[in-house]
Amino acid sequence: MRIGLLTEGGYPYVGGEGGVWCDRLVRGLGRHEFDVYAFSTGQAQEDAGWVELPPQVTRVRTAPLWTAEDDGVVHGRRARRRFAEHYGELAAALCAATESGTAEADRFANALHGLAELARDKGGLVAALRSEQAVRALERACRAPGARRTAREARVPDLLTVAAHLERALRPLSLDWYEQDGLGAVDLCHAASGGTAALPGLLAHHFFGVPLLVTEYGVRLRTHYLTRPDASPAVRSLLAAFHGRLTAETYRTAAMITPGNAHARRWQERCGADRAKLRTVHPGMDPAPFAHAGENPGTADPHTLVWTGRVEPAKDLVSLLHAFAEIRTADPRSRLRIVGRPSGPEGVAYLGHCKALAAQLFPDEADGPHAVGQNPVSFEELGGPGAETTAAVRAGGAVTVLSSVVEGFPVGLIESMFCGRATVSTDVGAVVEVIGGTGLVVPPRNPRALAEACVSLLRDPERRARLGAAARARALELFTVEQNVTAFHGLYLEIVARTPVRRPVLDGIGDPQPFAAPAEAHVTGHWTEPTPRAVPTWAVETPVPATETVR
Numbered sequence: 001m002r003i004g005l006l007t008e009g010g011y012p013y014v015g016g017e018g019g020v021w022c023d024r025l026v027r028g029l030g031r032h033e034f035d036v037y038a039f040s041t042g043q044a045q046e047d048a049g050w051v052e053l054p055p056q057v058t059r060v061r062t063a064p065l066w067t068a069e070d071d072g073v074v075h076g077r078r079a080r081r082r083f084a085e086h087y088g089e090l091a092a093a094l095c096a097a098t099e100s101g102t103a104e105a106d107r108f109a110n111a112l113h114g115l116a117e118l119a120r121d122k123g124g125l126v127a128a129l130r131s132e133q134a135v136r137a138l139e140r141a142c143r144a145p146g147a148r149r150t151a152r153e154a155r156v157p158d159l160l161t162v163a164a165h166l167e168r169a170l171r172p173l174s175l176d177w178y179e180q181d182g183l184g185a186v187d188l189c190h191a192a193s194g195g196t197a198a199l200p201g202l203l204a205h206h207f208f209g210v211p212l213l214v215t216e217y218g219v220r221l222r223t224h225y226l227t228r229p230d231a232s233p234a235v236r237s238l239l240a241a242f243h244g245r246l247t248a249e250t251y252r253t254a255a256m257i258t259p260g261n262a263h264a265r266r267w268q269e270r271c272g273a274d275r276a277k278l279r280t281v282h283p284g285m286d287p288a289p290f291a292h293a294g295e296n297p298g299t300a301d302p303h304t305l306v307w308t309g310r311v312e313p314a315k316d317l318v319s320l321l322h323a324f325a326e327i328r329t330a331d332p333r334s335r336l337r338i339v340g341r342p343s344g345p346e347g348v349a350y351l352g353h354c355k356a357l358a359a360q361l362f363p364d365e366a367d368g369p370h371a372v373g374q375n376p377v378s379f380e381e382l383g384g385p386g387a388e389t390t391a392a393v394r395a396g397g398a399v400t401v402l403s404s405v406v407e408g409f410p411v412g413l414i415e416s417m418f419c420g421r422a423t424v425s426t427d428v429g430a431v432v433e434v435i436g437g438t439g440l441v442v443p444p445r446n447p448r449a450l451a452e453a454c455v456s457l458l459r460d461p462e463r464r465a466r467l468g469a470a471a472r473a474r475a476l477e478l479f480t481v482e483q484n485v486t487a488f489h490g491l492y493l494e495i496v497a498r499t500p501v502r503r504p505v506l507d508g509i510g511d512p513q514p515f516a517a518p519a520e521a522h523v524t525g526h527w528t529e530p531t532p533r534a535v536p537t538w539a540v541e542t543p544v545p546a547t548e549t550v551r
Helices: 019-028 042-046 079-093 102-121 132-143 157-168 197-210 220-226 233-254 263-270 288-295 317-330 343-363 390-395 411-417 433-434 447-458 461-477 481-498
Strands: 004-007 035-040 057-064 187-189 212-216 256-260 303-308 335-339 375-381 397-402 422-426 440-442
Touching: 004 019, 004 197, 004 422, 004 447, 019 233, 019 481, 035 197, 079 102, 079 132, 079 233, 079 343, 102 233, 132 157, 157 233, 187 197, 187 481, 197 212, 197 233, 212 233, 212 481, 220 263, 256 263, 256 481, 288 411, 303 390, 303 447, 317 335, 335 343, 343 375, 390 397, 390 411, 397 411, 411 422, 411 433, 411 461, 422 433, 422 447, 422 461, 433 440, 440 447, 447 461
Parallel strands: 004 035, 004 187, 035 057, 187 212, 212 256, 303 335, 303 397, 335 375, 397 422, 422 440
Antiparallel strands: none
16 A cells, blocks of 8 residues: 655654654554655754655655745736635635534635645746735635624734735645645555645545545644734634634545544544544554563662653643642652753743742751752753663652643653553643553642642552552553554555545556446445456556556
8 A cells, every 4th residue: 555644844854743653653564655745844854854764665755834935936817816716715714704614614625625726737826825916815805794803803914924824834735746646646645643734635635536544643723722822813813713624624524533542532523523533543652661660660769759751831840849848748758850851941941940949948958967968859851860761760760740731642651651650640631541540640730639649659659569560551552553553554444445546547558448447436335246346556466557656
């Protein structure tokens, strides 16, 4: 089978978001071929290069989202009229007062497809999307009768901001990927995220009928809702409408949608995803680095609590420090290791605040007047003494603590579960789904409850051991690379069996063969007659020379 893997800011770039699971997926499915279509998000990412690609990756095509050169395409009068019509319809769908409805969804989809067909016919839309004509079409839609109130309040700076954002979001329409030897040659498109990454899959389905699979470990629409907090209401409203429409169209077109957890699944259902299309596939992780710790639970310090992650306000280390003050009162031998690096300038400032709070809550303790004091709270980074690897950090603590107020899929907790360590977590994101009944869960922003849960585990080694063993068994059953790869392999076969791509069968000189596929092949259902049926090209022993594979 030939898979078109669609990514944004991830695989195959070094350190890209979501690149690890994509690499594991590709390497785990060695019997399939992968064509990677990747968007880069910055010059630094492109300069960092790619990861080492396995032989089943037969083609890689990239395009920058952070910049776009003028394509030099000059549209004639008829093309400009087509652009104004389709762009105006798209803008009208964004400004419509009704948030949902089949009519508006069809209006948005038809406008998007019209722009894609115009870009394919004329060689691009970069100049048109940046033109004054686009801004004027957006303004007319905002001023039209029936437009939502926030859209009517949009001023010229707001219109320019929205038009610039739409130009960036619609850059994939101008790519040359949508040809018979491009995305038209794959049997299935797999988008590694929603949003812009899934847009080429929408167009491949529109032009060639290629089925689309969308995987979201974090719902991209939710991210857009949380960005641009300082923008005007008109800008936020119009951009939210665009991403909401694009997400709804992606879910409607997709043959199947795979959320990474129940939290993402609820968001997808709320955003219009058909429940019948949803299949939860948890991220796969490699348990091998944590095997030694999991098989040797006695290596942990029985009085040490461990926190790891990115240092930022959402992790709520302030509540953790206040909780540890109560823990020290109940168990003076306890220690807290905070291992992680700050995330951006805000994280640096937050780390400084946490260090100052720790110094205030826990003055350096010394055994005598001439001894050097030691703080029971340590701030460390991976790679330092005693924290050479993530496995070493997690193995050294008796209890792993998660104190976040916002969390997606808690990868750190799974690593601790692989190590066979008991956990205390706040009830946010997918924590309860991951932990199950193998750890303690407390409300967020509640230092007293967090402290009581930690003390109960520190005082009960047998309970810690039982919970740690159960956590390890659960992680090995649900969150390994093997289960992730097996799940996607089954989904690939199911999707292609249900919605195969119909391509013309060519003869030796490249002309279509009449009656090459029986009429029954175009009707859904199962047939028992011995009449031969059309099958995907990847299932035929002799390759059909309809397209050329780039190796």
